[in-house]
Amino acid sequence: MRRIMLTSLIFMNSVVAFGQVDTLVTYNVRTRIISVLPVAAVDTSSTFDTTGSNPGTEPGFSKLFLSPPKDPYLSSGSSYYTPAHILFPVTNYPLRAAVKLFRYSNDSLFQECSGMMVGPDLVLTAAHCVHWYHGSSDSATFSDSMMVVPAYDDGEVNPVFGESVSSEYILPKADLTNPSVEDMALIKLRQPLGTKTGWIGMAFESDDSVFSNMVLQQFSYPGTADPYDSTKVFNGDTMYYNYGVPSLVDGDYLGYLGLDGIPGQSGSSLFYTDNVHYYTFAVARYAFDAEHLRIDRDNFYAFRSVIDGDLSSVHASPVVASGYSLTNAYPNPFNPATTISYSVTRAGRVSLTVYDVLGRKVAVLVNRVVTPGEYTVRFDASGLSSGVYFCRMTAAGFAMTRKLMLIK
Numbered sequence: 001m002r003r004i005m006l007t008s009l010i011f012m013n014s015v016v017a018f019g020q021v022d023t024l025v026t027y028n029v030r031t032r033i034i035s036v037l038p039v040a041a042v043d044t045s046s047t048f049d050t051t052g053s054n055p056g057t058e059p060g061f062s063k064l065f066l067s068p069p070k071d072p073y074l075s076s077g078s079s080y081y082t083p084a085h086i087l088f089p090v091t092n093y094p095l096r097a098a099v100k101l102f103r104y105s106n107d108s109l110f111q112e113c114s115g116m117m118v119g120p121d122l123v124l125t126a127a128h129c130v131h132w133y134h135g136s137s138d139s140a141t142f143s144d145s146m147m148v149v150p151a152y153d154d155g156e157v158n159p160v161f162g163e164s165v166s167s168e169y170i171l172p173k174a175d176l177t178n179p180s181v182e183d184m185a186l187i188k189l190r191q192p193l194g195t196k197t198g199w200i201g202m203a204f205e206s207d208d209s210v211f212s213n214m215v216l217q218q219f220s221y222p223g224t225a226d227p228y229d230s231t232k233v234f235n236g237d238t239m240y241y242n243y244g245v246p247s248l249v250d251g252d253y254l255g256y257l258g259l260d261g262i263p264g265q266s267g268s269s270l271f272y273t274d275n276v277h278y279y280t281f282a283v284a285r286y287a288f289d290a291e292h293l294r295i296d297r298d299n300f301y302a303f304r305s306v307i308d309g310d311l312s313s314v315h316a317s318p319v320v321a322s323g324y325s326l327t328n329a330y331p332n333p334f335n336p337a338t339t340i341s342y343s344v345t346r347a348g349r350v351s352l353t354v355y356d357v358l359g360r361k362v363a364v365l366v367n368r369v370v371t372p373g374e375y376t377v378r379f380d381a382s383g384l385s386s387g388v389y390f391c392r393m394t395a396a397g398f399a400m401t402r403k404l405m406l407i408k
Contacts, residue, residue, distance in 0.1 A: 024302050025176070026188075027131070027142050027169045036173070040305035042298055046328070047206040048390075048403035049300060051118070051307050053094075053278040056198030058160060060092035063275045064217050066359055068245050076259035078244030078290070081234075084219055090153045090239050094278055096161060096197045098219035098239060099123055100152035101187075101267065104145040104165075111236045112146065114220040114268035116280060117199040119307045120192035121164075123148055124202065125267030126283055126293075127175040127185040130166075142169060148189055150197045152221070155237035161197055164189040170306055172299060183293050184283045186306060200271050201279035202307070204300040205403070210388050211249045211281075214357050216270045218242050220284065223264025227287065236264045246270075253291045254282040261287040274359025277392060277401065324398035326352075329379070329391065333405035336382040340365065340402070342393055343374040350395040352377060354404070357388050365391070381406045 024037040043049065055061065073080040084090055097117040102109045113129035132141045146166040151158045171185035205211070223236030234240070248255035254270055261284055269280035270292040282292035295303075324345060329338040344350055352366040362384060365377045379391070381404075389404040 023173055024170055024306070025173045027171075029142075029145055029166055029168060032142075037170070037302075037306070040302045042301045044297070046297065048204065048210075048401070049297075049304075050203035050277075050279040050401050051201040051304050052399035053201040054194070054198045055093040056096070056194065056196050058091075058093075058096070058196045058198075060089060060096070062088035062092040062095060064088075064094070064273055065243050066215055066273075066275065068215055069243065072244055073256075074258040075247075076244070076256035076290075077247035078256040078259050079242045080259070081220075081222060081232075081240040081242050081262070084239040084241040085153055087241060090151045091158060091160065093198045094200060094273070095219055095239065095241075096151040096158075097194070097199050098150070098268070099193075100149045100221050100236075100239075101125060101129060102147040102149065103143050104147065109147065111221075111223050111264060112143075113266045114264065114284065115148065115187065116219075116269040116271070117150065117194040117197055118186070118202055118280070118303075119199055120194040121189040122194070122199075122307060123187040123189065124269060124280060124283065124303075125185055125187060126285055127171045127183045128285075129267045130169040130171070130185050130187065131176070133176060146187060148187060148193065150193055151239075152237075153239050161193060162191075164191040164193050166190075170303075172302070182296075182299050183285050184295070184299065184303075186303060200269060201277075201399075202295055202300060202303060203272070203279035203281055203401075204295045204297050205281060206297065207388065207403075208249050208251070210357055210403075211246050211254065212357075213245060214272060215243060215245055215359075216254070216272055216281065218268055218270050218284075220265040220268035222262030224262060226260070226262060228260055234262055234264065248289050248291065252294055253285075254294055255289045255291040257289050259290045261290045263287065272359070274355060274361075277399070279401075324393075324395055324400075326391070326393040326400040326402055328402055329404055333407045334381075335406065335408050337378055337380040338404065339376050339378055340391055341374065341376045342366075344370055344395055345372055346396065347371050348396045350393065352391060352393050354379060355390045355392065356384075357390075362389065379404070 115125035
């Protein structure tokens with residue numbers, strides 16, 4: 001393994017002026033040109049959706065903790081930050097999909113932020129990790145180049161996964177003039193590291209009550225001392241883990257009241273898993289109360305259009321199968337039964353499974369080989385309590401989840 005020596009942070013370079021457009025923009029690292037992407041279609045009827053996750057081609061898998069911590073830190077709902085390698089091998093999925101971000105400047109590497117693989121060559125992070133806004137000149141300073149390192153731990157690059165340099169930054173145009181609006185971005189890589197590491201999906205959830213009992217996970221790279229406890233010191237070279245039920249839930253944020261984030265954790269994902277499916281609901285932004293900016297409907301569909309293009313353009317990657325679909329249930333909300341429709345484009349095994357908000361399997365609706373066509377299946381929830389449930393479809397690399405609302 002190759003060890004990287006870390007130095008302190010400095011500001012980025014490459015200043016670019018701009019006007020404001022309410023859409024995604026890309027910054028090309030080589031040409032230093034900002035381009036506007038087409039506006040993505042938004043499903044305004046949807047209250048939940050997710051992109052697919054993938055474990056990658058390398059062996060190794062770790063089951064994460066699905067029950068709330070017995071002794072949460074300062075009653076925040078979350079455990080405190082623990083070196084991940086104490087609990088799990090960092091080369092296992094999903095840990096290896098968590099990445100450390102460095103910035104090049106004058107042929108030297110500098111610590112920056114945390115991130116998460118969300119596609120074969122895409123990393124989700126915070127927008128302020130890739131650019132800085134100058135209000136006096138109405139311009140943005142972008143990082144000339146960033147290096148992304150999966151499964152980085154104890155100051156070492158893992159030779160199995162290696163590292164890659166950034167080629168583009170993709171972020172909401174609103175972030176350029178007001179980073180407090182939607183502080184999240186995608187980093188496009190020159191090499192598809194996610195083919196080996198796998199990746200975590202992105203998701204949005206409009207119903208705050210869904211998070212009342214949901215355990216969320218986080219892997220990140222804190223890089224300084226805890227601002228409220230000087231005995232706890234972090235230097236950015238080690239992956240840390242925390243998990244819990246968010247005690248801060250509102251329309252914009254998920255977080256943990258009383259647990260403060262550490263510089264270096266910006267850009268890390270707060271994600272859900274049942275140890276089968278994985279998707280990020282929010283991205284670390286502020287240290288106070290470990291606030292994570294929620295992915296809303298608009299930026300979800302905007303970023304999904306980029307991720308879908310990434311999946312279709314990377315060769316030899318386990319792509320999502322085109323043409324498969326899982327439609328919204330009807331009726332929804334329902335009592336006590338609803339009908340779910342799905343379609344497949346080629347013969348193969350299809351699975352439709354229903355989970356509760358804690359990730360517990362409550363029903364298997366379909367688990368068989370089917371021929372191409374459109375199908376419906378009835379879900380009778382007579383024996384279940386009122387609440388939110390999730391129907392998950394998997395088929396030939398395709399994965400999609402729909403939210404169900406049972407009201408009795």
